[in-house]
Amino acid sequence: AQSVTQLGSHVSVSEGALVLLRCNYSSSVPPYLFWYVQYPNQGLQLLLKYTSAATLVKGINGFEAEFKKSETSFHLTKPSAHMSDAAEYFCAVSVNNDYKLSFGAGTTVTVRA
Amino acid sequence: EADIYQTPRYLVIGTGKKITLECSQTMGHDKMYWYQQDPGMELHLIHYSYGVNSTEKGDLSSESTVSRIRTEHFPLTLESARPSHTSQYLCASRDFYEQYFGPGTRLTVT
Numbered sequence: 001a002q003s004v005t006q007l008g009s010h011v012s013v014s015e016g017a018l019v020l021l022r023c024n025y026s027s028s029v030p031p032y033l034f035w036y037v038q039y040p041n042q043g044l045q046l047l048l049k050y051t052s053a054a055t056l057v058k059g060i061n062g063f064e065a066e067f068k069k070s071e072t073s074f075h076l077t078k079p080s081a082h083m084s085d086a087a088e089y090f091c092a093v094s095v096n097n098d099y100k101l102s103f104g105a106g107t108t109v110t111v112r113a
Numbered sequence: 114e115a116d117i118y119q120t121p122r123y124l125v126i127g128t129g130k131k132i133t134l135e136c137s138q139t140m141g142h143d144k145m146y147w148y149q150q151d152p153g154m155e156l157h158l159i160h161y162s163y164g165v166n167s168t169e170k171g172d173l174s175s176e177s178t179v180s181r182i183r184t185e186h187f188p189l190t191l192e193s194a195r196p197s198h199t200s201q202y203l204c205a206s207r208d209f210y211e212q213y214f215g216p217g218t219r220l221t222v223t
Contacts, residue, residue, distance in 0.1 A: 043215050
């Protein structure tokens with residue numbers, strides 16, 4: 001079975017600073033990995049996905065993530081935080097592109113002016 | 114832009130009532146899902162469907178039931194609501210790689 005661990009339930013950054021959200025996965029087979037963002041009172045929106053192509057994945061809103069098999073990690077970064085990045089972020093994994101997504105517990109990002 | 118809709122968005126209801134949470138999508142996706150999400154917690158899969166007349170239970174045990182009579186419609190029903198059912202319920206549908214989520218229904222059972 002696959003699982004995801006997100007390190008840090010809350011991250012606070014200054015506007016313009018680097019955003020780094022950590023995600024480690026556990027999977028016995030090559031995984032598909034996803035980052036989703038959830039704004040208050042809304043559903044989840046896909047930021048980016050890794051599907052065994054390029055290890056550096058670029059997503060929407062200036063986010064990117066790098067798949068590192070040796071570290072079983074898929075950390076999300078954004079060079080310069082914007083106030084609109086304040087939200088909750090979820091890392092998720094599936095294997096063999098089956099129906100199941102396993103989600104991490106989420107990381108809440110706050111952005112200080 | 115994903116076209117997946119959930120109604121109601123918010124529902125406060127008394128114990129013992131029967132409720133149905135509606136989910137519809139206009140993308141023609143065969144695969145649909147229901148997740149339960151508590152504040153500060155991960156999403157847990159409670160039901161899924163591969164297509165019309167297909168329904169399966171997910172990883173998290175739930176007293177709710179679902180039906181899939183039409184491709185675009187995947188309602189979730191609680192026959193007798195209890196306070197322990199208070200949560201947010203998210204519906205999703207899927208193309209080859211991506212799951213598209215609805216805005217969710219926040220249910221409070223008093």
